[in-house]
Amino acid sequence: MTFVPPRSAPEAAALQGPLARLLRPLVRLCIRSGTTFPALAQLLRELYVNVAEHDFGLPGKEQTDSRVSLLTGIHRKEVSRLRGAGAPVATVPASVSRTSSIVSRWLADPAFSAPDGKPLPLARLAGDAEPSFEALVASVTRDVRPRAVLDEWLDSGLVSLDGEGRVVLAEAAFVPRGDDERKLYYFGRNLHDHVAAAVSNVLAAEPPFLERAVHYDGLSPELARKLEQRARVLALEALQTANREAHAGCLTDPGGSARWNFGVYVYGEATGPDAGGPR
Template identity: 30%
Template sequence: MQSNFHGNLMSKLLTNEADQNLQQVLVLMNELSQWLIRSGVGYTEFTAALKPIFFQQAVHELERIDQKPTISAISLLSGLHRKDVTAYKEVISEGKALKDATVSEPISVPSRVIGLWLAEGWGDSLPFSSESENSFEMLVKRISTERHPRSVLNELIRLEIATEKDGQVYLQQRRFIPDPSQLEARKILTRNVQAHLEAGLHNLLNPDEMPYLEQAICADELTEESINKLHEMSLELWQKYSLQLLKLAAERCEMDEGNPEANRVFRFGVYQHDTKIKL
């Protein structure tokens, strides 16, 4: 009886911890989902893209606890369907990338409409509707009968992929050419946020190891004037101390050049942010 009680208690504690961690991750997802939705990535596309990531992390966790990465074990840890896990394991055994696995994927109607438009070679413009010639409405219905053509067009207009004037839909070809500066800015943001999360999670998950510096100063009930003062001072401090750290980093890079053990990357980041207090 005591053993069962202990087991039930442990199960409840683990469930509570998982739920608490999930709630914290969901806080972060507010900003990430905003980024995704503004970019045209919906829930179904995002969850599908998460599948190989959850697969990989489940495998890493099984390796960490020295357990065999069976289909059942990976499925249990990751929450993925067994057939998806099987597909991922098969492509790995064939030396292929996880993206080559045949798993269930969502249908993105707007992107498939554009893909069909380009594949058919119907030029840069189409009438929204027409009884006698190819039209945008016809395109959408060939992809899906469940999505209203007007809703699909509104989404493409929101993403600046298409425009509409006088009943004519125009494809914005320039949107298919990535802006190098924007791509680089996204990569930098991703690397910085990733490093910050890795540092914080290292401190949480490895309390017996040397912690990373991961601190923040927070002050509330401030006026806009005070915010501006703090903003200015933070920039001044960053300019002053970042140069000192950059100088040391350059010296150490030169010193370590050619050393076979020089296989690590160091990142020091600072950010500032302010927002209105939510009542």
């Protein structure tokens, strides 16, 4: 039995260059984090078996060790040992889910944001004439006390208190920093979705997903910085608009199993023989 790839799939040799460019920053991250090549190779071996088992089955036929071995190039005995782990499950850490939900509502709900989409400063407690942080948290979850969320966010720098004692959303709420578990969660989620969209577009005759970029080479460092700063403003405006519209749509949506992600990225680096890499 020979596996025939989809007609639009590129040849394996043609993928070598793009894959090397795609994987280079990930290899840099692995080396800096202490993830050795044998550890990464073992992870890839497990993923090869898992994807072949769950994504390349034949309709009406049981997936066999021999076929998985044929698809992956991994020895059949090794395939037998690695199979049966189940498809990977994307688990969202509770704190990440809670944080993103509260921040999203703060930015989208007219009760907690200004007409231009900027988050309003919030009184700590409900009952005052102005909107409150207590009411915001209670509108998202009843499983944790608003005071506990406030203390956690003050400690992590997601919010601060202004001169009137109101709770103010900080920039850190938009850009996770340091060892924040949100940083690693969204690293995996956003890169997965971006790569998944790009792969779908490569394999399909008609690209099903929007995946575009504006790029210029040979720029002066001054112009590159100026364009980067302007792109950040445009990107944030687009994200805030999409968040408000999604929030409004969810108010009347019956719910279901679908998932949607809208993301943007801005990147720049020095090029040439004396390049220092990404900034």
